[in-house]
Amino acid sequence: MKKHARVWLQLTNCAFMSYTTNRLDTFSYFIGKTVRFGFFALMIFSIFRFTDNISGYGKYEALLFFLTFNLIDSLSQALFRGVYVFKPDVQRGQLDYLLPKPVNTLFYILSRLTDMLDIIFSLLLIVLTMLVIQRLPITWGGVEMGWYTVLIILGLLIIIGIHILTVAITIRTEESDSIIWLYRRGLYLGSFPPEIFNSTGQFLFTYILPIFVIVAFPVKALLGLLDWQNILAALGLTILWLGGAILFWKSSLKKYSSASS
Amino acid sequence: MILLLYFLWVTLAKQTGRFAGFTPEEIATYVLLVNILRAFVFGNQTRLMASDINKGTFSVNLVKPFSSVSYYYFHELAERVIGTLAAIAETLVLTYLLKINWVIPNGYTVWIYFTLATILAQLIYFSFSTLLNYLAFWSREAMGPRFLFEWILEFASGAYFPLTILMGGVFFSILYKLPFIYMIYHPIMIFLQKGPGSDMPVVVYGGIIWLVILIILNRIMFNFGIKRYTSEGI
Numbered sequence A: 001m002k003k004h005a006r007v008w009l010q011l012t013n014c015a016f017m018s019y020t021t022n023r024l025d026t027f028s029y030f031i032g033k034t035v036r037f038g039f040f041a042l043m044i045f046s047i048f049r050f051t052d053n054i055s056g057y058g059k060y061e062a063l064l065f066f067l068t069f070n071l072i073d074s075l076s077q078a079l080f081r082g083v084y085v086f087k088p089d090v091q092r093g094q095l096d097y098l099l100p101k102p103v104n105t106l107f108y109i110l111s112r113l114t115d116m117l118d119i120i121f122s123l124l125l126i127v128l129t130m131l132v133i134q135r136l137p138i139t140w141g142g143v144e145m146g147w148y149t150v151l152i153i154l155g156l157l158i159i160i161g162i163h164i165l166t167v168a169i170t171i172r173t174e175e176s177d178s179i180i181w182l183y184r185r186g187l188y189l190g191s192f193p194p195e196i197f198n199s200t201g202q203f204l205f206t207y208i209l210p211i212f213v214i215v216a217f218p219v220k221a222l223l224g225l226l227d228w229q230n231i232l233a234a235l236g237l238t239i240l241w242l243g244g245a246i247l248f249w250k251s252s253l254k255k256y257s258s259a260s261s
Numbered sequence B: 001m002i003l004l005l006y007f008l009w010v011t012l013a014k015q016t017g018r019f020a021g022f023t024p025e026e027i028a029t030y031v032l033l034v035n036i037l038r039a040f041v042f043g044n045q046t047r048l049m050a051s052d053i054n055k056g057t058f059s060v061n062l063v064k065p066f067s068s069v070s071y072y073y074f075h076e077l078a079e080r081v082i083g084t085l086a087a088i089a090e091t092l093v094l095t096y097l098l099k100i101n102w103v104i105p106n107g108y109t110v111w112i113y114f115t116l117a118t119i120l121a122q123l124i125y126f127s128f129s130t131l132l133n134y135l136a137f138w139s140r141e142a143m144g145p146r147f148l149f150e151w152i153l154e155f156a157s158g159a160y161f162p163l164t165i166l167m168g169g170v171f172f173s174i175l176y177k178l179p180f181i182y183m184i185y186h187p188i189m190i191f192l193q194k195g196p197g198s199d200m201p202v203v204v205y206g207g208i209i210w211l212v213i214l215i216i217l218n219r220i221m222f223n224f225g226i227k228r229y230t231s232e233g234i
Helices: A002-021 A023-050 A059-079 A081-085 A087-091 A105-111 A116-134 A142-173 A178-191 A199-208 A216-222 A228-253 B002-016 B024-042 B048-055 B058-062 B068-097 B108-137 B143-156 B170-175 B185-192 B200-228
Strands: none
Touching (some): A002 A023, A002 A105, A023 B002, A023 B143, A059 A081, A059 A178, A059 A216, A081 A142, A178 A199, B024 B185, B048 B058, B048 B068, B108 B143
16 A cells, blocks of 8 residues: 555656646646636526526535536546556557556556646635535535545546446457546536436436446435435445456456557 | 536426527527537547647648648548538437427528538637647647637537526626637527527628638738747657
């Protein structure tokens, strides 16, 4: 654990150096992320000029869905961005050089590129989320906040599973990393309450591609709208996605031929 | 994204019968048309020119017997045609699965103005995009500004929501004066024949004026930029 923390810190340090070298790009990307966030927030505030609820959720509840989506997306972008630069390693056979390193290969692949901008952005989002939570028209306690945190962690574990799945599929096909883009685009569906979708959509994005488990379940737990059966379902889906992805990774690694090295 | 936008806006329109002046059918048509126009107007290959300038491979186009701008335009157009056909197919599938009723305009005049506004939208976007790509003459860091530009453009053009929902606010009055609005919002408003932007000749003339301004800016920037071009990396 300590060794991996040291490796991560070193990799993060390298990423930081890269960001400080490309200052114009770094500044523009950060402003770009802020603009994207600001426009979506403006959209939500504008919606509430015409109505007082979205599928029964008030302004601050809708904002909480949006902020939780952003927080989870930013955290996963910040920590697991390495998956986006993995495909060339397989195509050029450079995975050979990663496998013998004295560090968990999967950990190295996922975390070798830390996105400093998303780390900063995540901190801002945590502050904004706390401000919005304080304005919710409900009373919540430590239990609700505890479940909110636990379910966010479960959501991040499912996201790790999706990233591992992407890595494993890339090893098998040597070209496809499109599943990560399917996930990235799909996660946007969680930025609003799931009740806006029809029942088929809700089922599909809860149990097949668990977007609502990742984003909506933590919010619903905080709002006191999630029953224990759904909490158990979240736990089961996390085990299924993460465990299944690790097994698939192990099986895919056996297929790696290093053909082009 | 199309699924999110469709369900969000249609849910809101059904909740109140009419949302920000749009009926459920109108807002559904808006979302589906955005899906098609995005593919035709925005495309995916727009960073190629900046990348070529940075790598030095831009030189290859300079010695060819046609303008580099037209090369990139037709290169992108080919990709856009494929993307648009895919978007049309996707939209038709969604229309069938979700049983969506489109609002179809009456009269050929609307169709002519809609076509003109869409072609102008694509040319305005390309001119803007080229302007951003020319930044690569001065800096190797042209991708960050492009990322920023693309997000501003996506929202300010109305690709996520009908800008009418901002009406009455300070943002709407600012956005209404910018050229981004000609890329998605105005063509769709012409199609739907409603709201600000449905005055068809005014929209087309406005678009032409912006296009001329952008072409002039492009010429100026290219003439300055090419003097700094070093073909580094060749």
